Amino acid sequence: YAGTGAQRVPLPTYAFQHEWFWLAPGVRPADATASGLGRVDHPVLTAVARIGDRDEWLLTGRLSIDAQPWTRDHIVFGMVLVPGAALVEMALTAGREAGCPVLDELVIESPLLLDEDATVQVQVTVGAAGEDGRREVAVFTRPERVDDDEPGEATCHGRGWLAPEGEPVTAPPGQWPPAGAEPIDVDELYRRVNKHAHLTDAGFDYGPAFRAVRSAWQVGDDVCTELELPDVAGSAQGFGVHPALLDSALHGGLGMLYRPGSEGGLPFSWSGVRLERTGSTRLRVRVGLADETALRLEISGEDGTPLARVARMDVRPVEQAQLEAARRSGRRSLHQIDWVDVPAGTPTSARVAVLGELSVPGDRYADLAGLEQAVADGAAVPEVVVTAVETAAEAGDPAERARATALSALTLVQRWLDSESLGEARLMVVTRNAVAVRDEAPELAQAPVWGLVHSAQTEHPGRFTLIDYDGGGVPDWGALLDLEEPQVAVREGRLLAPRLGRAVVGEPPTVDTGGAVLVTGGTGGLGALFARHLVERHGVKRLVLVSRRGPAAAGVGELVADLEARGAEVRVAACDVADRHRLTALFESLEGPLSGVVHAA
Structure with a gap:
C-alpha cells in the first residue's frame, strides 16, 4: 500500500468479543431427525422423543470436557464435577418440552464426574402427568460405548418432580441496588x-x-x-x-x-x-x-x-x-501412557549447534538469532539444534513464572518455524521436570513448555524433539542426539519414552482392619466364603457373622474354628437384618468401630 495514503487502524473489537468462529467437537449430532428423533436447541441435550403412545418423554445428548469446556472450571478434590446447576438446567429444559416448565424439586443422588478423555451419554426422562399435573423427572448418564464394547451401566444423578405451574417470579425492587445497600x-x-x-x-x-x-x-x-x-x-x-x-x-x-x-x-x-x-x-x-x-x-x-x-x-x-468411590465405580479408560526404557542411541556424527549454556557437545551460539546470522555468513547449517527453555526468574508469582516461561517457549517455536535458513534442521528442546513419569509432580513453569512443543510436534512432524530430565546429573547427550524418539524423559540416568499401554481396569478395595466387619448371612455358604476371603486377602481381624439362626446354624462351629485358626476374632449373632429394631440393637452391642458391611443375606 505504499504511496496509496492507506493507514493502519485498530481492528474493531467489540463485535468479535461474543462470537466464536470454530466448531466445538462432538456438541450435537448432524441430524437427530434421521434417527426418528426430534431436535432440541440445547448445547447438551440435542434430541427428544415421545415414548410410543404414552405421555412420557426422553431427551438425550452427550457431555464431555471437550464439548463443554466450562465444566473444567468446577473442580472438587481435584476432580471435574458437573455442578448441580447443570442438572437443574437440563431438568428445566426437559420440563419445557413436556409442558411442565417448573422444577418443583430435584434431589442430587450421585455426583456427575467427567474424565479428561471420556464422553458420557446423557438421558433425561420425564414421566406421565399425575392427577396433580406433576411429572417425575430423572437425569441419567452412561459411559459412551467404544466400538463393540458392552454398554456401561447407567447412573442416576438427580431425580425429582416437574410441575405445570408454580409461584410466580416476584418483581424486582424498584431501585437497584436496593436502598441502603x-x-x-x-x-x-x-x-x-x-x-x-x-x-x-x-x-x-x-x-x-x-x-x-x-x-x-x-x-x-x-x-x-x-x-x-x-x-x-x-x-x-x-x-x-x-x-x-x-x-x-x-x-x-x-x-x-x-x-x-x-x-x-x-x-x-x-x-x-x-x-x-x-x-x-x-x-x-x-x-x-x-x-x-x-x-x-x-x-x-x-x-x-x-x-x-x-x-x-x-x-x-x-x-x-x-x-472417589463414585469415580471408581464409573468406567475407566482401557489404555494409559506408560513410560518404558529405550536403548541409548549411537554417538552421532551429525552437525550439532547448541544455544545457551547447555553442556552439550557441538558448535555454541548465544541464541537462535546468533545461529541464523552465522548461517547467513556462510557457516554450515546444523542438522540438530539443542536449546533449553529456562524458567523465567524475574516473576515472583508461580502463575506469572509459568506464563512468562510459556511465552518464551512460544516465541522460540514461532521463530524456529519462521526460519528459512534452518528449515531442514531439527530443534531439540530440553526441559527439566516438565512431565510426570512416575509419581512425581511436574514443575509448574516447565510443564506448559512440554505441552506447547508437543502440540508443535503434531503440526510439524520431524521438526522437534522433547527431552525432559530430572536434574540428577548431566545426561549422556551423545546417547540422546541420535535417538529417533520424539519425546524422551531422563530419570536417574535411564532413558524413558511414552508408550500406549493397557490400563489397570480396577483397584482392589481397601478394608480398615482396625474395626470389625459385619457379614449378613454370615453362616451360609456365600457368607462363609466372604468371611474367609476377608481374613485371608484383606487381613481383617474381627468378624461379626449374622444370620437368622446365628449360633444354631449348621456348621457354625467348624466355620468359627477355621476363622480363628487364621487369626480372626469371630462373633456370631442371631438377627434378622430386615428387622430395623433388632439390627439397631445389634449395632449398639458392638464393641469398637465397624469398618465395613458385606451384605450376603
Whole structure:
C-alpha cells in the first residue's frame, strides 16, 4: 500500500468479543431427525422423543470436557464435577418440552464426574402427568460405548418432580441496588466463601468460567449481586440459563450459609425453580437464607425484568471418599501412557549447534538469532539444534513464572518455524521436570513448555524433539542426539519414552482392619466364603457373622474354628437384618468401630 495514503487502524473489537468462529467437537449430532428423533436447541441435550403412545418423554445428548469446556472450571478434590446447576438446567429444559416448565424439586443422588478423555451419554426422562399435573423427572448418564464394547451401566444423578405451574417470579425492587445497600468488594465476597466453606482446604476450586460476580452489595441479611457470563464459559445460546451463571448466582449467599464450624457442602436439592426467560448473560440476583442450610434466590435480567426464582436450595456435606468411590465405580479408560526404557542411541556424527549454556557437545551460539546470522555468513547449517527453555526468574508469582516461561517457549517455536535458513534442521528442546513419569509432580513453569512443543510436534512432524530430565546429573547427550524418539524423559540416568499401554481396569478395595466387619448371612455358604476371603486377602481381624439362626446354624462351629485358626476374632449373632429394631440393637452391642458391611443375606 505504499504511496496509496492507506493507514493502519485498530481492528474493531467489540463485535468479535461474543462470537466464536470454530466448531466445538462432538456438541450435537448432524441430524437427530434421521434417527426418528426430534431436535432440541440445547448445547447438551440435542434430541427428544415421545415414548410410543404414552405421555412420557426422553431427551438425550452427550457431555464431555471437550464439548463443554466450562465444566473444567468446577473442580472438587481435584476432580471435574458437573455442578448441580447443570442438572437443574437440563431438568428445566426437559420440563419445557413436556409442558411442565417448573422444577418443583430435584434431589442430587450421585455426583456427575467427567474424565479428561471420556464422553458420557446423557438421558433425561420425564414421566406421565399425575392427577396433580406433576411429572417425575430423572437425569441419567452412561459411559459412551467404544466400538463393540458392552454398554456401561447407567447412573442416576438427580431425580425429582416437574410441575405445570408454580409461584410466580416476584418483581424486582424498584431501585437497584436496593436502598441502603452497602457495597461488598467482589474479592472479599469470594474470601467469605472460601473462609466459611473451607473451599481451599476442602479441595473446591472455582475457575474463571464460574466467577461471574461483577458487583455485590449487602442489603440487611441478604446479598445482591450483578453477574455477567465470562467469555471463557462460552455461549449461552440454547441454555435456559447457562449452568456457570446459575451456579454463580449462589455465590453471594455461600458465605452466610457456611457458618464457622460447619462442614460446608455442595448443592443437594433444589425446590421451586422457575425460569421465565432464557438465554440471558447478565443477571441481577438477590440471595438470602431459607434456613441454616438452604438459600433462596430472586433473579432478574439486567433491565430489572423478573427472570427466575429458586424457592430453596439445600446443601449437604461432601467427602473426598464419596467422590472417589463414585469415580471408581464409573468406567475407566482401557489404555494409559506408560513410560518404558529405550536403548541409548549411537554417538552421532551429525552437525550439532547448541544455544545457551547447555553442556552439550557441538558448535555454541548465544541464541537462535546468533545461529541464523552465522548461517547467513556462510557457516554450515546444523542438522540438530539443542536449546533449553529456562524458567523465567524475574516473576515472583508461580502463575506469572509459568506464563512468562510459556511465552518464551512460544516465541522460540514461532521463530524456529519462521526460519528459512534452518528449515531442514531439527530443534531439540530440553526441559527439566516438565512431565510426570512416575509419581512425581511436574514443575509448574516447565510443564506448559512440554505441552506447547508437543502440540508443535503434531503440526510439524520431524521438526522437534522433547527431552525432559530430572536434574540428577548431566545426561549422556551423545546417547540422546541420535535417538529417533520424539519425546524422551531422563530419570536417574535411564532413558524413558511414552508408550500406549493397557490400563489397570480396577483397584482392589481397601478394608480398615482396625474395626470389625459385619457379614449378613454370615453362616451360609456365600457368607462363609466372604468371611474367609476377608481374613485371608484383606487381613481383617474381627468378624461379626449374622444370620437368622446365628449360633444354631449348621456348621457354625467348624466355620468359627477355621476363622480363628487364621487369626480372626469371630462373633456370631442371631438377627434378622430386615428387622430395623433388632439390627439397631445389634449395632449398639458392638464393641469398637465397624469398618465395613458385606451384605450376603
